[in-house]
Amino acid sequence: MSESSQFSRIPEDPYPHYIEFRHVHKSYDHPVLRDVSFHVDTGQTLAIIGRSGVGKSVSLSHIMGFQKPDSGEVIVAHTDITRLSEEELRAIRRKVTMVFQSGALFDSLSVGENILFSLELREDYNEQNKEDVVDGLLQMVDLQQVKDLYPADLSTGYKRSVAIARSLAAQPECILYDEPTTMVDPIMSDDIGNLMLRLKRQLGLTSIVVTHDLDLMRKVADTVMFLYQGEAIYFGPTAELEKSRHPHVQQFLAMDRVEIVGRIVET
Known part of the structure; x- marks a missing residue:
């Protein structure tokens, strides 16, 4: 026996990425996610883009454990959550929070009370x-x-920012953003993007953002996944997306360029 073989090898981490989909399939009356694989490393931001109804929000629902895949693995916080119980999932949700498109604020509570509500179960804080x-x-x-x-x-933009503040009350490791700039004017949209960047840099947050806003994507995302009819037809660096030769990616980008020209003409 060689000297080196006397020492046990350090096992490789089976889940090296903070969030990962491994060949995930999900169907209802039709396929919604088809063999989807991607990953997000700690402190990185992934943008999920594509037309409506292609599985973007369903992907977020799987990450939160609200839905389970028909097959494949969903890894969150370096843990395979596919078969976790609801109690075990609650521990994961303390690490990963979601900012819903609606903001999901309580209308009968003030802004301060909305955020305070998220702190009520925290035993490590007194009232002050x-x-x-x-x-x-x-x-x-x-x-x-x-x-x-x-x-x-x-x-609408202020509601989204308040919702982000409330999500931070849980001191999460990761935030999922569902269409954070939809129905928001361009100036507020840019402010939200700057806020997301600031939180990433200051707190080291891992993030996934579902968006139709390609300006936001270019501002905040390190990597992009493009979903088309439930398939990931592009997954890679944001800077490389424009070079994709896939016709559906090019069509999507061309529509964005037309929209930009239209805004310039209007001004």
């Missing part, structure tokens, strides 16, 4: 600590001035 955390989170998203307002008083 919780108020300080609320103030700190609103300061982080530059919305200290809206603490006492109600969701009905806010623009």
Whole structure:
């Protein structure tokens, strides 16, 4: 026996990526996800793009454990969640939070109370600590001035930013954004993109953003997955997407260029 063979080899990490899909299939009355594979490393941002109804939001639902794949593996926080119980999934959801397109704020609560609600189950804070955390989170998203307002008083963009602040109350490792700039004006859209970048850099957050907004994609995403009819027809660096020769990718990008020209003409 050689000297080196006397030492046991360090086993490789079976789940090296923070989030990963391995050959995931999901069908309802028709296939929604077809052999989808991708990964996101710690501290990185993935954008999932494509036309409506191609499986983008379904992918987020699988990451949160709200749905299970028909086959394949879903890895979240370096853990295969495919067969976890609901109790085990709750532990994962403390690490990964989701910012819904609607914002999902409580209309009857003020902005500060909405964020405070997310802290109520935290036993490591007393009441004064919780108020300080609320103030700190609103300061982080530059919305200290809206603490006492109600969701009905806010623009769509402000509601999204408040929803992001509330998601941070859980001190997550990862945030999933579902169409964060839909129905938001270009200036606020840019502000949301800057906020996402700032949180990534300051907190080291891992992120996945589902979006139709290619300006946002170019600003925040390290990698991109393009879904078409449930298949990942592109997965790779954001900077390389424009070079893809896949006709559906090129058609999607061409439609974006037409929209940009239209905005320029309008101004």
